[in-house]
Amino acid sequence: MKLSRRVFFGTVAAAALASAAAAQDKGTIYYMVPTLLDEFQTTSVDAIEKFMGDVGYDVVTLNADNKTDIQQSQMSDTILLDPDAIVIAPVDFNALVPAIDEARAAGIPVMIFDRQITDTMIDLTSVAGTIEIGHVAAAEIKRLLTEKNGSVTGTILQVLGDPGDPYTLDIQQGFEERMEGDDVTIITQPAMQWEASNAGSIVADELLATPDIDLIFVHAAHLAVAAVASLEAAGKAPGDVLLVSSNGAPVGLDLIRQGWEQVEVEQPLFAQAAALAMFADKVVNGEEIEPGTYDVLGLQSELTIEEWGPNIKIPGAAITADNVDEPRFWGNLQAPDDPITPVE
Secondary structure (H helix, E strand, O other), rough: OOOOOEOOOOOOHHHHHHHOOOOOOOEEEEEEEEEOOOHHHHHHHHHHHHHHOOOOEEEEEEEEEOHHHHHHHHHHHHHHHOOOEEEEOOOOOOOHHHHHHHHHOOOOOEEEEEEOOOOOOOEEEEEEOHHHHHHHHHHHHHHHHHHHHHOOOOEEEEEEEEOOOOHHHHHHHHHHHHHHOOOOEEEEEEEEHHHHHHHHHHHHHHHHHHHOOOOOOOOOHHHHHHHHHHHHOOOOEOOOEEEEEEEEOOOHHHHHHHOOOOOOEEOOOHHHHHHHHHHHHHHOOOOOOOEEEEEEEOEEEEEEEOOOOOEEEHHHHHHHHOOOOOOOOOHHHOOOOOOEEEEH
């Protein structure tokens, strides 16, 4: 089923009228996107509409403009429309719990995309394996250091995001546990509020304090842009200091093409969206979801049954100069053509 993109900034009632005129098969799922101000979120809309369409559902997307009260109001209004399911990427993790409980009490299943809520029961959660992203980054960094120095040895500057964000702490945990025992020195600094200028200052300062840095590992591609600016200001050329990033944003892929960055470990947006679609029938029909390992767009993903419900965790993939143009990476901003088959 071919779906036209419909992102509504007005009332849910307007969205419902437009939805009623759209072709439907199995029914309608509402997607609550937190904002459309960044490429990850806008691409998530395309991906969820595409993959849910593959398995027979029409999708109506509501944008909260990054405001908790708007998303709460959207949830309340959507519950009155009795959709087949709701997918939420919450603006505020805890603030939506009452609305989620209200939806489920009304018989509307709720799926969570990308941002985990653990304080109430959820029908399905699809998230990136952030510790696993750290594992992948460690493997790639070991490879790069071996190619440069003949073995896994050298000095690494690790620039975290905000230290209050579990996303960056999980990546750090996964990375450092896989680097334990290697002959490396890891200098770790947080870029507060995920602010790129903070990352740029950290890189500039550490290049002065530790001129022999072999590799910089930043936890987001926009931080890599700031790191490159500091490298250029210090007179470095592409490749003089190796650079690895995570999340797979378009700017990171561009830095790979320019030679500044060697590896981007992707946050698997497309697979996270595809996983929701794979299990949508089971969620909508109230069927049991079995734990186990599932292939989601070629990524071996682990589904577990947690206290808050079924939770599928999807690892990232390493992007390099050899594969940077492949459409499977969300940073190329085009959902892959791979058809999605519902889980039986």
